Amino acid sequence: MKETTSIRSSIMVAFGGLALLSLVLGYVGLRVHLADEPQVSFLDLVYYDLQLFVIDSTPLGEGGPLPWPLEIARFTAPAVTVYALIETVRLLLSSEFRRLRARESSRHAIVCGTGALGQAVTQRLREEGRKVVVIGSAGGDLPRAPGVLHVTGDATDPLVLRAAGAGRARTVYACEDDATVNVAIAATVHGMDPAAPVAAYAHVPDPGLCAALRARRLGVVEPRDHRLDFFNLDELVVRVLLARDPVDQPRPVLLLGLETFGAALLVELARRWRLLAPPPGTRLPVRVIAPEAEPEVAAVCRTYPFVAENCALTCENGGVDDLRELLEAGKEPPQRVYVCYADEHLALTAALTVAPLWTGAPVVVRVSRRRMFGEVFRDGRLMEDLAGSLQIFAVTEEAGKPDLIDEDVIERIARAIHDRYVLACVQRGDTPGENASMVPYEELSEAKKGQNRDQAAHIGAKLAAVGCVPAPSTAAPHTFAFTGEEVERLARMEHTRWMRYLTDRGWAHGPERDDGGRRHPDLLDWEYLSEQARDKDREAVAQLPDILQDAGFRIVRLPASTGP
The missing domain is CATH 3.40.50.720 (NAD(P)-binding Rossmann-like Domain)
Structure with missing residues (x-):
């Protein structure tokens, strides 16, 4: 692609030089050709010279022998004009073709913003071999690379997003400099109701606002298939830094x-x-x-x-x-x-x-x-x-x-759930040799990560059932605790969620646990569970305040409705 662009640039430079040469030769030739006509002024010569480019120079209509500079110019000047027309048509058609390609793209990534973050995300996506559509303003610095298409306009406008193929995209990254614009982009994508699930991620530089938006997202009782999350660069990047050079x-x-x-x-x-x-x-x-x-x-x-x-x-x-x-x-x-x-x-x-x-x-x-x-x-x-x-x-x-940005708030809570699990195992005296799940979250199998994610995604429903919501952690003391009745109610919900998750994946009841055969002795209704099995669900509920606190959230009770 770079070689093609270089060749095209060289051709444009060559025709630019040819245009200048045609002007010079045309002027010199016309001056010699019309030397016997004193009424022809300098401006007339310039005008006749420019007419060579449209094959309509008045002095050439008289015929007769022409000076050699004019003979050359009367062919090179139209050639420059023809090239300019061809290039203009090519640009118009290629621009329209790119717009059509962007609109008809599917399972691609959309990057909104052409600043430093937008360019970094675009580059990473291309390194992964993914198709990218970039939405930027008319004066923006649009990245030019194979597999990158462009749409000019305001990414908060549904028409612009549709022109970028948002209805068939896999992911939308809102990377503008203004956090409110990014939130608006993500909300617009989330409200478009596209045919296939679309993940939207909005960059929010303010950590307080980012936490508040994440808490609101976590508290959604029935999350849609379309993932919506908000990310802060500094919070993401410290994990990269310490994973690369751990402090131990x-x-x-x-x-x-x-x-x-x-x-x-x-x-x-x-x-x-x-x-x-x-x-x-x-x-x-x-x-x-x-x-x-x-x-x-x-x-x-x-x-x-x-x-x-x-x-x-x-x-x-x-x-x-x-x-x-x-x-x-x-x-x-x-x-x-x-x-x-x-x-x-x-x-x-x-x-x-x-x-x-x-x-x-x-x-x-x-x-x-x-x-x-x-x-x-x-x-x-x-x-x-x-x-x-x-x-x-x-x-x-x-x-x-x-891959970092795609770890939404559900993934963050899933990580906290696993961290708490590992800590509990250590306190009981378990070892990684005895328990294969006692590994960093990154090393878990996708199946085990999926269980943590499902548990995290259900938190909003649990809290709503007892009149609570998640909120960003503040400097106020963390004093929340569920009542005994709430623990029992939520433990039943947790067991129902766990059963549904496993049965949806082919698990069934069996007298002994068999991961290979997908059998589990606790796949029974709550009424038939042993107290030991019920205590596992109660413990999972009782740990919710600490899990959310580890992830930067707290639980807040909503005021009871007093009626009209």
């Missing part, structure tokens, strides 16, 4: 700045440390230096109580200008340094301040896009004494992966 030693970790990225990183550090099942009382030392470190960390701990339970936190209030003094007073070099400032200038200043102090500790610098500082850190002599210690971590590029 009880040595200090240093966070410079907090903001959205640092807060999400702190939560993920605590979550992964808890799953490592360290010896009792062993917490991960984490030192946070930020302008408002103490209140910001306190807010994170109130929202996610397990952070304080698993991390030994040290908070110091200070800006970039205070870093050197604060760091030189540190007693122990950290095993890892994370520079979490959203402002790239502050991030670079902090990185250059901290890196010379501990050249043995990796310093991870958060930036929006790699090319901001990537070349300087990787190749420039400016950083040659710090080689290997500084790592650029580009949020937009690392988080703009479809």
